[in-house]
Amino acid sequence: MKPTQQETALKKKEAQPMAPVKDRPEYIPATDIYEKEDAILVRCDMPGVAQENVDIQLEHNELKITGTQSEESVENLDRLATEYDQGVFRRTFEVPHQIDRDQIEAKLRNGVLDIVLPKAEEAKPRKIEITTGE
Amino acid sequence: MYWTENANPFDELHALQREMNRLFNGYDERTTLSRFPALNIWGDQEKMVVTAELPGMEPENIDIQVVENQLTLKGERPSDEPAEDAVCHRCERDAGTFTRTIRLPFAIESDKVTATYTNGILTLTLPRLEASKPKQIEINVG
Numbered sequence: 001m002k003p004t005q006q007e008t009a010l011k012k013k014e015a016q017p018m019a020p021v022k023d024r025p026e027y028i029p030a031t032d033i034y035e036k037e038d039a040i041l042v043r044c045d046m047p048g049v050a051q052e053n054v055d056i057q058l059e060h061n062e063l064k065i066t067g068t069q070s071e072e073s074v075e076n077l078d079r080l081a082t083e084y085d086q087g088v089f090r091r092t093f094e095v096p097h098q099i100d101r102d103q104i105e106a107k108l109r110n111g112v113l114d115i116v117l118p119k120a121e122e123a124k125p126r127k128i129e130i131t132t133g134e
Numbered sequence: 135m136y137w138t139e140n141a142n143p144f145d146e147l148h149a150l151q152r153e154m155n156r157l158f159n160g161y162d163e164r165t166t167l168s169r170f171p172a173l174n175i176w177g178d179q180e181k182m183v184v185t186a187e188l189p190g191m192e193p194e195n196i197d198i199q200v201v202e203n204q205l206t207l208k209g210e211r212p213s214d215e216p217a218e219d220a221v222c223h224r225c226e227r228d229a230g231t232f233t234r235t236i237r238l239p240f241a242i243e244s245d246k247v248t249a250t251y252t253n254g255i256l257t258l259t260l261p262r263l264e265a266s267k268p269k270q271i272e273i274n275v276g
Contacts, residue, residue, distance in 0.1 A: 029147050030227045033167040041216055045227055047189040047254035070160070074183045077176035084172040084187050111189030111254015112214075 007086055025087035029067065030115075033093075038124055040117040042101070046089050047111040048072070054113060063093045067113065098123030149262045170232050171207065171256075179267070182238050189254035190214065190227070196256060200244040205260065206235045241266045 029044040042063070049067035057064045060100070069086040095117060103118045171186040188196065191213055197208040213229040215222070239264035248259045 007171060024145050024151055025152055027153065028146070031224055032222065032227050033224040036220045041220070043214070043227065045189040045254075048251055049188040051229050057166055072174060072255075074176040074184060077181075077183060079174075080177050080182075081173065081175040083169065083174060108253075110191060110251070111187075 024068075025085050027087050027089050028091055029065070029089040031091060034123045038119055040095070040119070042093065042113075042115040042117065044089070044091070044113045044115075045111065046108070046113050048086060049089065049108070049111065049113075051108045054106070054108055056115060058095070058099075058101060058104065061095050061097060063115070063117075065089070065091050065113070065115070066092075094124070137141075154156045158250075169234070171234065173234075173236065175236075177239065180262055182242070182262075184258045184260065186258075187250075187254065188256050191251070191254070193251045196249075196251070198247070198249055198258065200242045200247055200260065202241045204235060204264075205236045205238060205242070205258070206233065207256075241276040 029046050031045075032041075032043045034041040034043070042065075044067075046063060046067040046069075048050070048069040050070055053068040053070065055064075055066040067089040071086050098120045100118045100120045104114065104115065106115045108114075139216065144186060171188050174185045176183045186207060188211075192226070195209050197206075197209070199206040199208070208231070210231045212228050240261065242260045243263045246261045250257050
């Protein structure tokens with residue numbers, strides 16, 4: 001008996017529960033997170049990722065970082081040893097609410113991604129002056 | 135401020151499992167510790183191409199040496215902490231020195247080795263030493 005279209009669709013969905021991107025391996029990029037007085041810096045190691053293949057999304061308070069490594073290919077040579085694959089770096093962080101969303105900056109240099117999340121004015125530390133009540 | 139990893143916890147586990155499988159696949163016990171950086175190697179009878187995953191380096195901090203059929207990569211990744219007043223919430227990226235030596239199937243013409251460094255990947259092209267190439271011997275019919 002031929003399965004109905006709906007059943008086929010269901011089977012397909014079951015077959016790929018995690019929905020990996022094109023069967024490429026997924027890696028968690030090693031990340032440092034620093035907090036300064038006026039900003040938060042997220043720094044990820046992403047070797048082999050070109051600038052156009054980095055995708056950074058801030059949705060609600062989730063910062064999603066995706067970097068797809070460029071495929072390495074050497075023409076006409078035999079592959080003799082493979083110690084790393086080209087995959088997809090993926091990581092999600094929850095960011096605090098007090099971020100100035102319009103001022104977020106990112107840059108990629110030598111395979112290291114830097115994302116600077118400036119703190120919103122109201123989240124910056126403030127020195128409270130004590131006035132003498134006289 | 136508080137940082138949490140927001141994804142499904144199983145994503146992380148699966149990724150960890152993949153990473154462990156990747157680490158242990160094909161590794162023999164003696165050399166596991168010295169296998170940084172990870173290398174990919176291609177080659178034929180004429181040349182070898184070696185690529186290394188080395189994010190966050192400056193090209194001048196990578197030292198490449200070729201002696202006959204031995205390739206040595208040395209370098210230092212300096213700590214890139216932004217400022218002394220910065221608080222580190224997560225510190226996963228390593229800094230320090232590394233050395234790795236591999237033996238190639240033939241001697242290399244060391245003057246003709248070329249190296250490029252793009253997006254944290256070092257690519258070396260190593261042509262075979264002319265004198266080490268096999269020679270076809272003609273048979274003279276007497």
